[in-house]
Amino acid sequence: xxxxxxxxxxxxxxxxxxxxxxxxxxxxxxxxxxxxxxxxxxxxxxxxxxxxxxxxxxxxxxxxxxxxxxxxxxxxxxxxxxxxxxxxxxxxxxxxxxxxxxxxxxxxxxxxxxxxxxxxxxxxxxxxxxxxxxxxxxxxxxxxxxxxxxxxxxxxxxxxxxxxxxxxxxxxxxxxxxxxxxxxxxxxxxxxxxxxxxxxxxxxxxxxxxxxxxxxxxxxxxxxxxxxxxxxxxxxxxxxxxxxxxxxxxxxxxxxxxxxxxxxxxxxxxxxxxxxxxxxxxxxxxxxxxxxxxxxxxxxxxxxxxxxxxxxxxxxxxxxxxxxxxxxxxxxxxxxxxxxxxxxxxxxxxxxxxxxxxxxxxxxxxxxxxxxxxxxxxxxxxxxxxxxxxxxxxxxxxxxxxxxxxxxxxxxxxxxxxx
Amino acid sequence: xxxxxxxxxxxxxxxxxxxxxxxxxxxxxxxxxxxxxxxxxxxxxxxxxxxxxxxxxxxxxxxxxxxxxxxxxxxxxxxxxxxxxxxxxxxxxxxxxxxxxxxxxxxxxxxxxxxxxxxxxxxxxxxxxxxxxxxxxxxxxxxxxxxxxxxxxxxxxxxxxxxxxxxxxxxxxxxxxxxxxxxxxxxxxxxxxxxxxxxxxxxxxxxxxxxxxxxxxxxxxxxxxxxxxxxxxxxxxxxxxxxxxxxxxxxxxxxxxxxxxxxxxxxxxxxxxxxxxxxxxxxxxxxxxxxxxxxxxxxxxxxxxxxxxxxxxxxxxxxxxxxxxxxxxxxxxxxxxxxxxxxxxxxxxxxxxxxxxxxxxxxxxxxxxxxxxxx
Numbered sequence: 001x002x003x004x005x006x007x008x009x010x011x012x013x014x015x016x017x018x019x020x021x022x023x024x025x026x027x028x029x030x031x032x033x034x035x036x037x038x039x040x041x042x043x044x045x046x047x048x049x050x051x052x053x054x055x056x057x058x059x060x061x062x063x064x065x066x067x068x069x070x071x072x073x074x075x076x077x078x079x080x081x082x083x084x085x086x087x088x089x090x091x092x093x094x095x096x097x098x099x100x101x102x103x104x105x106x107x108x109x110x111x112x113x114x115x116x117x118x119x120x121x122x123x124x125x126x127x128x129x130x131x132x133x134x135x136x137x138x139x140x141x142x143x144x145x146x147x148x149x150x151x152x153x154x155x156x157x158x159x160x161x162x163x164x165x166x167x168x169x170x171x172x173x174x175x176x177x178x179x180x181x182x183x184x185x186x187x188x189x190x191x192x193x194x195x196x197x198x199x200x201x202x203x204x205x206x207x208x209x210x211x212x213x214x215x216x217x218x219x220x221x222x223x224x225x226x227x228x229x230x231x232x233x234x235x236x237x238x239x240x241x242x243x244x245x246x247x248x249x250x251x252x253x254x255x256x257x258x259x260x261x262x263x264x265x266x267x268x269x270x271x272x273x274x275x276x277x278x279x280x281x282x283x284x285x286x287x288x289x290x291x292x293x294x295x296x297x298x299x300x301x302x303x304x305x306x307x308x309x310x311x312x313x314x315x316x317x318x319x320x321x322x323x324x325x326x327x328x329x330x331x332x333x334x335x336x337x338x339x340x341x342x343x344x345x346x347x348x349x350x351x352x353x354x355x356x357x358x359x360x361x362x363x364x365x366x367x368x369x370x371x372x373x374x375x376x377x378x379x380x381x382x383x384x385x386x387x388x389x390x391x392x393x394x395x396x397x398x399x400x401x402x403x404x405x406x407x408x409x410x411x412x413x414x415x416x417x418x419x
Numbered sequence: 420x421x422x423x424x425x426x427x428x429x430x431x432x433x434x435x436x437x438x439x440x441x442x443x444x445x446x447x448x449x450x451x452x453x454x455x456x457x458x459x460x461x462x463x464x465x466x467x468x469x470x471x472x473x474x475x476x477x478x479x480x481x482x483x484x485x486x487x488x489x490x491x492x493x494x495x496x497x498x499x500x501x502x503x504x505x506x507x508x509x510x511x512x513x514x515x516x517x518x519x520x521x522x523x524x525x526x527x528x529x530x531x532x533x534x535x536x537x538x539x540x541x542x543x544x545x546x547x548x549x550x551x552x553x554x555x556x557x558x559x560x561x562x563x564x565x566x567x568x569x570x571x572x573x574x575x576x577x578x579x580x581x582x583x584x585x586x587x588x589x590x591x592x593x594x595x596x597x598x599x600x601x602x603x604x605x606x607x608x609x610x611x612x613x614x615x616x617x618x619x620x621x622x623x624x625x626x627x628x629x630x631x632x633x634x635x636x637x638x639x640x641x642x643x644x645x646x647x648x649x650x651x652x653x654x655x656x657x658x659x660x661x662x663x664x665x666x667x668x669x670x671x672x673x674x675x676x677x678x679x680x681x682x683x684x685x686x687x688x689x690x691x692x693x694x695x696x697x698x699x700x701x702x703x704x705x706x707x708x709x710x711x712x713x714x715x716x717x718x719x720x721x722x723x724x725x726x727x728x729x730x731x732x733x734x735x736x737x738x739x740x741x742x743x744x745x746x747x748x749x750x751x752x753x754x755x756x757x758x759x760x761x762x763x764x765x766x767x768x769x770x771x772x773x774x775x776x777x778x779x780x781x782x783x784x785x786x787x788x789x790x791x792x793x794x
Contacts, residue, residue: 081755085493085746094755131545134523138545138717139752145719146756152719156546158557159520161529168560175553176546183549336540337530362493365748369494369527 010233010253017245018235021054025122028053034125034188037144039137040238041311042130042155043328045204046177048242049197050184055121056239057140061092063235064118065286065394072112073099074395087363088395090140097123097144126150126187128180132157132331133311134366151187153180157329163339165326173325200242201318207241208314210250217257218304219350222274224260226267227303227351228293231284237312267302275300276415279348279384281374282359282367283308287396288404295405296357299412305351307332307344333366340370341377348378354415356386357408362398385414423640426633427614434620437473441512444471444626453569454516454536455623456525457497457659458683458715459543461703462517463589463693464566466627467581468573470514474623476684477501477775479663489531496745497659498528500775505534515539515572517565521715522749539568545717547708558704566700582699592627593689595634600679600686602638604734607649607676609641613667615677619685652794653678655730657723657757658742658773659750660684666771669784673791678734681727682742687713714749723753724760731766737794738767740787745774767794 003016025035036047040058047054064070070088076095078084084091099113100123127150129141138154145152155176158169181192214233217225233253236246260266268274278301285292296303316327332343348356356378358371375386387407392398421429433440441452452471455462462472477500486502494502510516515537518529529540541561544554566577599618603610618637622630651674660682661667670677680686691710696702710716712723727739739761744750754770761768769790771783 081758083743083748083751083754086748086751090752135521135526135545136523136748136752139714139749142717142719142721143752143756146721154546154549154717154719156544156550156554156717158542158544158561159526161520161540161542162564166560168557172544172550172553172557175556176550179546179550179553340530360491362491364523365494366523366526368491369524370530372489373531 005248008252010249010256013245013249013252014233014236017240017249020245021239022119022121025053025055029122035122037124037127039129039133039141041132041314041328041331042128042137043177043324044128044242045197045200045324046153046180046184046192047128048200049193050188050190052126052184052188054239054242055124057093057096058089059235059238060096060119060121061089061394062284062286064092064096064116065396066289067117068287068396069117070287070394071396072116073118076112084395085362087134087136087140088392089363090136092394094140094143094147097147101147123148124150126153128153128155130155130157130328132328132334134333134364136366151183153183155180155328157331157334160329160335160339163330163335165330169329170322170325173329174321177321177325198318201316201324203244203247204241204314205316205318206244207237207246207250208312210247210254211237211241211309212313213254214250214257215309217254217261219352220261221277221352222266222271223277223302223304224257224266225304227280227306228284228289230306230309231289234309234312237309241312241314268297268300273300274302276355276412277302277304277351277353278355278357278411278415279303279305279307279351279353280357280359281307281344281371282361282391283364283393285359285391285399286394287392288399288401291401292391292404295401295408299408301355301408301412301415303357305347305353307347310347337370337373341374344374345378345381348382348384353384354418355384355411357411358386358388359391360388362390362392363395364393383418385411385418387411421636421640423609423637426637426640427617429633430614430621430637431617433624434617437624440621440624441471441473451514451573452512453573454510454513456501456516456518456529458519458521458525459707459710459713460517460519461562461565461707463582463585463699463703464562464569464577465517466585466588467577468569468575470573471626473513475501475510475516476623476660478504479775480778481775483776489533493746494524494528495747496773496775497747498524501528502533505532508535511535515569517541519543522747524746537572539565539572541565543707543716547710547716548718548720551708554708555701555704558707559698559700562700562703579699582703586693586699586702588628588631590692592622592631592634593692595631595638596622596689597686599634599638602641604653604676604678606641606646607651607653607678608647610676611667612670612675612677613664616661616664616667616685622689623684649676650674651676652737652791653735654738654740655679655681655727655734655736656740656742657681657727658683659744659747660773661742662773662775663777665780666773666783669780669787672784673788675740675787675791678736679730681712681723681730683713683715714747714753721753721756724757727757728760728764728766731764736766738769738790740790741768741770742773743770745772
């Protein structure tokens with residue numbers, strides 16, 4: 001049956017557009033157009049304006065984690081010399097890249113690749129990276145470019161040790177945007193399409209608007225939005241914010257949430273099922289998404305806040321490169337401690353959360369190493385209790401369900417005592 | 420003229436007693452010291468203020484206790500040690516410390532300083548090749564911030580001329596250190612790995628013109644005699660740093676001489692001069708964007724492997740030993756590329772782990788011994 005966005009649910013849209021993006025990348029490959037692998041918060045505006053198909057390794061790795069097939073890709077990376085202490089998104093992707101590279105070199109699909117449940121995506125012709133969420137993305141993409149001998153576009157978004165964002169910082173990023181445009185003209189052999197670029201920027205703003213709109217539903221009490229759903233829908237704000245796919249899906253999702261709220265249906269059904277509201281800090285534990293969700297649900301704890309999805313709150317003025325530079329650099333984890341903790345506190349406040357669940361993610365030093373300070377700040381300002389648990393985004397060997405459940409239980413006891 | 424042994428004893432004394440070196444500097448100049456955290460901090464600006472830039476590289480065999488409260492176990496070994504020492508107040512006599520933001524761990528560490536001294540944080544640009552001009556402008560601006568903050572904290576004025584003079588002092592020191600490394604390779608039968616390290620480590624705790632003089636004196640003492648024949652194997656080491664001393668002794672015990680290094684703690688800090696520029700801060704910025712071959716300096720071309728392989732030829736090295744700082748992801752990312760390049764060039768190589776907390780070295784001893792035997 002043909003897909004009809006007008007009648008499809010947001011969930012159906014999400015699945016459909018995710019698959020469609022991969023198909024489009026294959027189609028581009030077939031037609032001799034370029035495919036670019038991109039960091040999740042790198043600006044896609046430039047490549048999309050030049051009709052380049054985009055693939056997002058972080059989302060791909062998260063998908064592999066959720067499908068419980070990241071381990072075999074991690075093993076491939078380990079075999080290539082990647083230390084098990086490296087970010088598991090990077091290892092999953094570099095393992096996957098190695099399988100694709102071997103396929104391209106030999107013409108034969110390895111058994112691991114043929115049997116992998118990870119989405120089958122084409123190798124890139126170029127990569128684009130941006131360090132607004134971590135410097136790991138610089139090292140990871142260096143290696144992709146080196147291994148595949150392809151161009152690497154770098155958008156270096158320097159750490160904001162001083163906030164607000166300094167003028168020289170914005171100017172440097174805007175200059176790099178111009179350098180990226182020049183690089184793309186060289187790679188494609190075509191003049192940059194400034195008209196389309198403006199349209200793509202406008203599209204990104206509409207996608208971001210609806211993404212932000214969806215997140216506001218978690219501010220309602222009780223919340224019609226199950227915050228964990230954001231982890232799933234996030235795939236489109238990452239992979240399709242420069243297309244109308246994200247806008248269509250999020251608009252629909254917002255309408256559904258509005259209708260749910262009007263009908264008195266909430267994240268856990270009846271309003272009394274929402275016993276506690278928590279903010280989740282850090283990336284999801286993709287390999288145990290169900291277990292982490294259920295651990296909260298069993299206690300009646302709805303996730304109403306998370307700083308992570310808010311990273312894609314990339315609001316700027318289309319046509320203004322410095323405004324776009326500021327949007328991409330002021331991501332909370334790319335800012336100094338005081339700004340970062342304040343942003344985090346505002347998320348907790350807007351989410352009307354009673355407690356914080358801090359994911360001490362072994363893969364993510366950038367988030368994990370200031371977890372304690374962020375939580376302590378929120379606790380001091382708002383009196384909200386917090387717990388921390390050990391986990392990892394896509395390496396299944398770190399998370400312990402027993403530890404997680406005990407910590408969640410402890411948090412619920414503290415939240416209960418606070419009532 | 421002092422002998423080689425006497426001079427090495429002095430270098431070792433300085434390398435092992437940074438506090439004493441700092442106190443001597445203070446007594447002599449009446450000025451204080453500024454802590455220089457890893458990595459690639461333009462310490463010429465501090466030198467230009469007349470203060471002693473003093474390297475902060477953790478400590479050997481330091482047990483990590485208090486730092487556990489503030490850092491998860493997956494922060495790198497070096498920063499665990501730095502955190503432990505700052506909690507103990509070891510750095511409190513410094514006038515301030517300067518932190519770069521070159522990796523994810525540094526970006527967090529520079530936001531959670533628990534010492535009593537003020538902290539200056541700056542960010543290097545990383546789009547150093549394709550957007551070089553813009554990166555230079557940005558970098559210069561960040562260095563100007565460092566300068567302004569230093570002037571404020573130290574209550575002094577740092578002139579362009581003073582920075583230029585300091586750049587000249589530093590370039591002279593860099594040249595002396597490079598020359599020493601070459602001489603140490605030639606005199607591999609004399610210069611033990613731990614001695615080579617002490618000469619280069621002392622650099623972090625001395626006013627650079629004094630270090631230059633001492634290094635030149637050492638070179639003169641060494642080269643006064645012809646180089647005896649070295650019968651062991653010649654290796655190049657790569658990584659953040661290679662300590663503790665016991666580890667270097669394992670090299671010696673197994674007949675391995677370090678004929679060149681690609682360590683952040685050593686050659687990466689002096690293998691390239693700062694270029695000439697009427698604007699001293701711009702000269703320092705250009706040095707950063709010209710610089711190559713460090714895991715912390717982004718370059719999609721990844722020239723590090725090529726550079727080490729060239730050094731293998733230049734120094735007639737038998738092998739490369741990668742000293743991997745525990746939980747240092749930038750270095751860990753370079754390793755899979757390096758081993759492919761070493762394999763293609765037919766260079767034997769070994770990876771050992773650097774954990775500043777380690778007190779037992781049996782495992783690494785066995786690994787180096789086995790490796791030395793197959794060379």
